[in-house]
Amino acid sequence: MAPYASDDNTTAGETDDLPAGRRKAARYVVPVAVMGVAAATIGLVPALADSGDPDLPKITAEQLIDKIAKSDVQQLSGTVKITTDLGLPDLGGLESGLMSGAARHGADGGSSADPSAKLTELASGTHTLRVAADGPDRQKLSLLENAAEYSLIHNGKDVWGYDSASNEVYHGTAADHGAHGRQQPPATPKDFAEEALKAVDPTTSVTVDGTAQVAGRDAYNLVVKPRQSGSTVGAISVAVDAKTGLPLKFTLTPASGGAAVVDAGFTQVSFAKPAASTFDFTPPKGAKVTEDRELEHAGKAPERAPEHEGDRHAGGVPEGFSGLNTIGEGWTTIATFDTDGEGLPTAGGGAGGDLGGFLDSLGDKVSGKFGSGTVFSTRLVNALITEDGKVYVGAVTKDALVKAADAAK
Template sequence: MATNTKTHKAARYAVPVAVFGVAAATIAMVPAFANAGGPDLPKVTAQQLIEKIAASDVQELSGSARVSTDLGLPTLASGLLGGGGVAGGSADPQDKVAQLANGTHTFRVAADGPDRQKLTFLDGKDEYSLIHNGTDVWGYDSQSNEAWHEKHDEATAKGKDGHKTADRLGASPQQLAQDVLKAAGTTTDVSVGDTAQVAGRDAYQLVLKPKQSGSTVGSVQISVDAKNGVPLRVQLLSSQGGKPIVDAGFTKVDFAKPAADVFAFTPPKGAKVTEGAAEADKGGKGEHGKEWKGLDAFPGLGALTGGAGDGDVKVLGEGWATVAQISVPGGKGLKDAEAAANGKDAPKEAKQFIDSLGEKVNGSFGTGRVFSTRLVNALITDDGKVYVGAVTKDALVKTANAAK
């Protein structure tokens, strides 16, 4: 297996390996055609369908959508990584979008070009809205009556996670599809599957499958509007079968221009307003009101959620078999994390999380534990390294052994 040992510094939230692998040179097209079973549509090749997506100039739409994510996280880890409802607590959009990583969420969506977008998350009776309107970006939580605000010059600057604040409003089927297509390379077979209907629209299905063994991903299926080329639904399927790992799609969509007042927002009377990202690094309150920064407080474990700070990252392998090797600053590893979690000032969630980590493994890399989900596996070693990728546990251990 080829190994790329080029090293770069990890941004705080850039540690986990990209879900769909590293972009390679060209897409390997399979000249398959749409099959019967759905709407009767003209036959297209995968190349033609991708060109249709690329040529789509739709910038105005409104409707509703649903995102379901089933990573198979342990109950405790699910809570720590965003298992609760979207409404409630801080109005910081980074916190809210992170909660899409687990469970099922519904939302209303509206867009009018690059300067106006709105997502309203609907979980229960409360709402959380992200609004980008010209020079302003707002987040508002109806349950806590808290608002978050950035001016456009701040919102267009890249944050610690390497993304623009306004870009986080693009957590949509279109954005997911673009991410998938960018990642498809010579390690991917791309074909056209059955036709379908999504949100009442006729659609083709673009299917991406790994050529390599060892990936946790079985395929990615993108439903594409037959008329305008807009991706309507994205499904990430596990190589082990079962329900989709991720299923994100419109349930209703209208490509008419939304009314201008859809994007207007003024904080309600009495709302607490936080300007900019001044409180982004303060950390949240634990179950008993203790201030702590989640997994970042524990050496080694922070890498699971991107908290490796200035740790060095090496990209091992390619495509769907890509694994990130992270050297935790100071060489602190699993043993240090266990000691920190057992400390008298540590919240009980920390020890519970340590206990929820998977089985101990060993090899030429040394010893460690594997934290497993349906999509991503992470190996945390005793000597301060983390290996993480959308690969099976066996493939991950094999890569760690070869890297030593």
């Protein structure tokens, strides 16, 4: 494989020989599976980099990617600030109500401490997290809220979630999480960067763009950009710790410009071994404790998404939807599936008509060879729903969705 040029003018072919695990689609950093969250919500805090760029040895993009891949930080603690902003229309607080309602779903037999519900709050707004890790069997993440705190603790075989606002506790095991296919949303710069680097393929430009200081640490800036037109992704920037290779800051900016869609970065970090007591947890007196198995039996535990061999974009399709396929490649990949012939409610009379009118107000009417439909737009993920119930969704422009629908006819 030809090395990356020292001036970082990376060519598409130079990235093509990277391991397959790094070439999967970061265009699904916000995947189809979370479109439900995106449709209800996903800004960026001011840049977390300190003033003054450090003078570091030159490094190529390939070397920096390898540095990230080889990073083996086992022990750390710190504070992360994460902000997400899809630029959704103002729904008068409805979206925040939906998110908090999901987190408080204990009223219908679940638990507000269930991480699969609570951590969806990270998909909207600005949040401060405290994180700690001591090897693969001990991690802790605390979501700081107004006068409350939510903590997710993995200590050996036990996984605990505690919501101080409701005094509810979730308890499961690492084995339970694996068996149920539970996946938590990205929360740290490393989580986001791992997804982003899967996009390194011939449709991607990768460069090193100077240096920065993040949380008092010297870092290199790795920039990942789509080469294709039609993507809503402008650029992904990852600040990589010069010493350890750990991603310290992740920023995804949209092609339309303005504030970032996702920004997650350490404001403070230490690589010292956290105290063992950091990962201790005993349910407080009077707390309601819900076992993971109880959620499973109550039908609350999420099912494992089906896997389709050879389909790198495969994922679960909600009940009533079928035929998940993809169109195109690289950053302009579009997922398409059917709503089993049911399009959006029309703006006619009755309750369905009222809903149709409301939905119409949030989207843009479009037409083409495919017929007509409505495009629901965010700053990153857009979706076209045709009147005959076909859905086209991806991190692409509205025009790209219409072209894909026309080509399918």
